[in-house]
Amino acid sequence: MLTINIYYTGVNGSAKKFVEEMITSGLVDKIRSEKGNISYEYFYSVIDEETVLLKDVWENVEDLDSHHKGELMESIAKLREKYQLKMKVMQYKNREEYNEDFETVIRKRTATRKFKNKEVPKHLIDKILEAGRLAPTAKNLQPQKILVVTSKEGLKLIDEVSPCRYNAPCVMVVCSDKSKAFIKEDSSTYIVDASIVATHMMLEATNVGIDNIWIEMFDKKKLKEVFQLDKDIFPICLLPMGYKSDDYLGNPNHLIRKNIKEMVEYK
C-alpha cells in the first residue's frame, strides 16, 4: 500500500474552499471509486487555518500511476489553480502492516529529569496541545483544561508546589473539569480522561523532539490555589517539557519492564 500526504496552503480560507468544491463537484467521490483507491480524506487543522491535509492511500504504485495519468487529475489541477494553492508533498512511502514511526516514538519516550535552559518553540507547543485536543474521552465530553506555564512567575509558582520541575522551561498542567466529565453511578471518568489526554501529549512531545516527564509529586490543593482554578477544575498531572540537558544520563528505570507474561493472561 502507498500513503501520500499533501498539504495544500492558500490565503483567506481558499484551501478549505478548494476542499468544499472538490467534494460538492463530485470529484472526491469519483477518485474514491477509482481502481485501487483505499481512502481519500481531507483534514483541517485548527492551528493553521490556511492549510488542509489530504491523505490518500492506494493499493499499489500502478493504481496510483493510473490515477495520476487519469482525466480527473486535470480537473484537480484546474481547481488548485483557481484557488491558487501551494502544494507540499510530505510523504510518499510504503505503508506497512505497522507504523514504524509510531513504534519509534513509543520506544523513545522516557522520563527526563534534567532540562536545558532552552525554550520550547510555540509551534511545537501547539502541536502538543493539538494531540491533547484529539484524545478520546468518555462520551466525548472533553473535560480537559490545560495550563501552559512558561512565564518566570508561573514557573516560580510550579516550584512552590512541586520539587519536580527539573528546570523545564515549560510545564503543562493537565487538569480536568469534574463538572463536565462523565459520571457513572458513583464514579467519574475525569481522571481517566485527563490521563489519556496527557499521554497523547507526552507521545506527541516525544514525536516532535520535546523531552518530557509525568509528575504526580505536587501539592494539588496548593496548585489549585496559586493558579486560582475554578472549584470544579482539578489538576491531574504536571508535564514538564523541554530539551534534556547534555549531561542527563537517562532514567535508569526506563529499561526495566516486567516480562510480558507477568502482564498478560489469555483467557
Ligand SMILES: Cc1cc2nc3c(=O)[nH]c(=O)nc-3n(C[C@H](O)[C@H](O)[C@H](O)COP(=O)(O)O)c2cc1C
Ligand atoms: C502516573 C505517573 C506519576 C509519576 N510521577 C513522577 C514524579 O512525581 N516524579 C518523577 O520524577 N517522576 C514521576 N514519574 C515518572 C516515572 O518514574 C517514570 O515514567 C518511570 O520510572 C518509567 O520510566 P520511563 O518513563 O523513563 O520509561 C511518574 C510517571 C507516571 C506515569
